[in-house]
Amino acid sequence: MNDLTLPKSRKLPLTPYGSTFSLRLCGVCDVGGICMDDKHREQLRNFDAYVEHTGSYPEGTYLFREGDPLTSLAVVRTGTVKLFVVDPSGAEQVLGFAQAGEAIGLDAIHRERHGCNAVTLDTVSLCQLPYAMLNRLTAAVPTLHRNLLNLLSKHIDHTNMLIGRYQAEQRLAAFLVLLSRHAERRGLSATRLRLGMPRTDIANYLRLTPETISRLLRRFQDQHLVEIDRREIRLLDRAALGELAHCILRD
Amino acid sequence: MNDLTLPKSRKLPLTPYGSTFSLRLCGVCDVGGICMDDKHREQLRNFDAYVEHTGSYPEGTYLFREGDPLTSLAVVRTGTVKLFVVDPSGAEQVLGFAQAGEAIGLDAIHRERHGCNAVTLDTVSLCQLPYAMLNRLTAAVPTLHRNLLNLLSKHIDHTNMLIGRYQAEQRLAAFLVLLSRHAERRGLSATRLRLGMPRTDIANYLRLTPETISRLLRRFQDQHLVEIDRREIRLLDRAALGELAHCILRD
DNA sequence: CGTTCTTTTGATAGCTCTCAAGTCGCGTGG
DNA sequence: CCACGCGACTTGAGAGCTATCAAAAGAACG
Numbered sequence: 001m002n003d004l005t006l007p008k009s010r011k012l013p014l015t016p017y018g019s020t021f022s023l024r025l026c027g028v029c030d031v032g033g034i035c036m037d038d039k040h041r042e043q044l045r046n047f048d049a050y051v052e053h054t055g056s057y058p059e060g061t062y063l064f065r066e067g068d069p070l071t072s073l074a075v076v077r078t079g080t081v082k083l084f085v086v087d088p089s090g091a092e093q094v095l096g097f098a099q100a101g102e103a104i105g106l107d108a109i110h111r112e113r114h115g116c117n118a119v120t121l122d123t124v125s126l127c128q129l130p131y132a133m134l135n136r137l138t139a140a141v142p143t144l145h146r147n148l149l150n151l152l153s154k155h156i157d158h159t160n161m162l163i164g165r166y167q168a169e170q171r172l173a174a175f176l177v178l179l180s181r182h183a184e185r186r187g188l189s190a191t192r193l194r195l196g197m198p199r200t201d202i203a204n205y206l207r208l209t210p211e212t213i214s215r216l217l218r219r220f221q222d223q224h225l226v227e228i229d230r231r232e233i234r235l236l237d238r239a240a241l242g243e244l245a246h247c248i249l250r251d
Numbered sequence: 252m253n254d255l256t257l258p259k260s261r262k263l264p265l266t267p268y269g270s271t272f273s274l275r276l277c278g279v280c281d282v283g284g285i286c287m288d289d290k291h292r293e294q295l296r297n298f299d300a301y302v303e304h305t306g307s308y309p310e311g312t313y314l315f316r317e318g319d320p321l322t323s324l325a326v327v328r329t330g331t332v333k334l335f336v337v338d339p340s341g342a343e344q345v346l347g348f349a350q351a352g353e354a355i356g357l358d359a360i361h362r363e364r365h366g367c368n369a370v371t372l373d374t375v376s377l378c379q380l381p382y383a384m385l386n387r388l389t390a391a392v393p394t395l396h397r398n399l400l401n402l403l404s405k406h407i408d409h410t411n412m413l414i415g416r417y418q419a420e421q422r423l424a425a426f427l428v429l430l431s432r433h434a435e436r437r438g439l440s441a442t443r444l445r446l447g448m449p450r451t452d453i454a455n456y457l458r459l460t461p462e463t464i465s466r467l468l469r470r471f472q473d474q475h476l477v478e479i480d481r482r483e484i485r486l487l488d489r490a491a492l493g494e495l496a497h498c499i500l501r502d
Numbered sequence: 503c504g505t506t507c508t509t510t511t512g513a514t515a516g517c518t519c520t521c522a523a524g525t526c527g528c529g530t531g532g
Numbered sequence: 533c534c535a536c537g538c539g540a541c542t543t544g545a546g547a548g549c550t551a552t553c554a555a556a557a558g559a560a561c562g
Binding site for chain 1: 336338339340342344346357358359360361362386393396397399400401402403404405406407410414415416458459497498499501
Binding site for chain 4: 208212
């Protein structure tokens with residue numbers, strides 16, 4: 001991993017509040033669209049707070065690193081962010097991928113320092129709520145705190161699903177189905193997916209090896225479950241994939 | 252698993268607020284001792300809220316089940332609670348064990364329904380904060396909300412450590428070290444541990460099999476790292492165990 | 503058009519599981 | 533007090549899944 005892309009604590013650039021582009025996205029944002037709510041926007045103004053809609057970060061940008069102080073709660077607007085830690089032996093452990101509408105940095109709240117690294121896998125833009133505002137905003141915007149609790153709680157619920165001892169096949173199927181659902185919820189195609197990350201990162205995230213991922217994708221293709229062209233994936237039989245992932249997704 | 256110990260939604264008995272016994276424990280409670288703080292206690296009274304210090308539940312009692320509405324946020328006072336889900340094939344997946352000072356039911360917040368089952372592994376007593384109070388309390392007790400966020404955030408941080416692809420040996424070592432630290436933090440012996448759960452549950456939690464646990468414990472014993480008598484464990488060389496678990500615990 | 507990274511494919515090894523049997527501890531009842 | 537039965541735990545042998553190692557093919561980039 002190239003860690004020289006950016007100096008350690010890059011100051012994130014500010015851009016004027018709001019844009020037609022972000023308006024569309026905020027409707028499906030995990031934070032609950034609080035930024036665009038007129039009533040709340042007014043309250044935010046009272047605090048001199050801006051939700052910063054940042055411009056684009058190129059691939060390989062470190063948004064934060066383990067140990068960095070928590071400066072802002074960010075939500076991915078476009079692109080894919082990889083969250084990972086590096087264990088003492090130097091091995092990378094991918095904790096997850098954040099895409100449009102997903103918040104990053106939540107695990108940093110209790111220490112006010114980030115517990116993992118966040119790097120962009122492609123061109124990424126963010127919405128950011130300065131962390132210093134958070135406590136001040138709480139009193140004025142009750143729903144914000146509620147939303148935060150929900151986000152964290154949901155995150156725990158979600159990881160509970162992924163920590164089980166499942167087979168590689170089930171893991172990968174679940175991964176694909178979740179990607180598909182995420183795209184669907186964001187108004188994109190549920191069958192034509194674009195993997196935002198290399199096989200190595202998928203493998204690491206699923207606690208498998210790239211070779212295993214490759215072999216499984218081939219098998220899925222042979223079984224006419226998917227059609228693969230590089231990082232473009234067509235889900236031919238999401239039902240069957242869902243069946244494979246049934247024990248993980250539990251639905 | 253015997254699931255007939257209690258009817259499905261047992262009404263938890265109320266007991267008068269406070270006791271000398273719980274006073275000792277609240278100092279190390281993960282919720283931050285908010286219950287016993289005189290200032291906050293007064294505020295709690297204003298809301299007609301009682302933190303219920305419940306009596307003891309016998310082994311095998313279901314404190315809640317998956318899908319149950321979230322009625323109260325509970326903290327374990329004494330004993331061990333097993334948290335687990337049951338996947339569609341009927342297989343149990345242990346998510347964790349909660350001991351003195353640890354909160355249970357946090358993952359239920361975003362749905363207001365429990366996402367897992369909680370069963371007592373021995374005689375257990377709890378502190379409970381009725382969930383209906385939570386939102387009302389927030390405004391009056393700012394630190395409470397903060398504590399909640401911290402708890403959830405910490406939980407995420409914690410699971411991040413456990414979801415990696417590690418070897419059985421490292422997993423078990425980490426498990427023992429964490430148990431030891433927990434005991435130490437609670438003022439108990441850091442070297443003489445009592446496992447509150449059977450091997451099968453440890454195995455399930457660590458995504459291993461009881462046989463593997465058994466073999467590993469034997470190996471640890473042969474290497475003079477531990478001394479085992481049934482569920483009593485003496486850590487003879489915590490440093491060495493910590494070394495084994497280094498890649499997981501990262502300290 | 504070479505360099506580099508990603509991905510694929512094959513052969514082999516290893517860790518942990520599975521299956522099976524046996525041991526141990528403990529509560530029950532004779 | 534002892535026999536019995538049950539569940540928890542241990543131990544052994546073999547199988548299976550996935551990792552590891554190795555190599556080559558394929559894209560991406562300048």
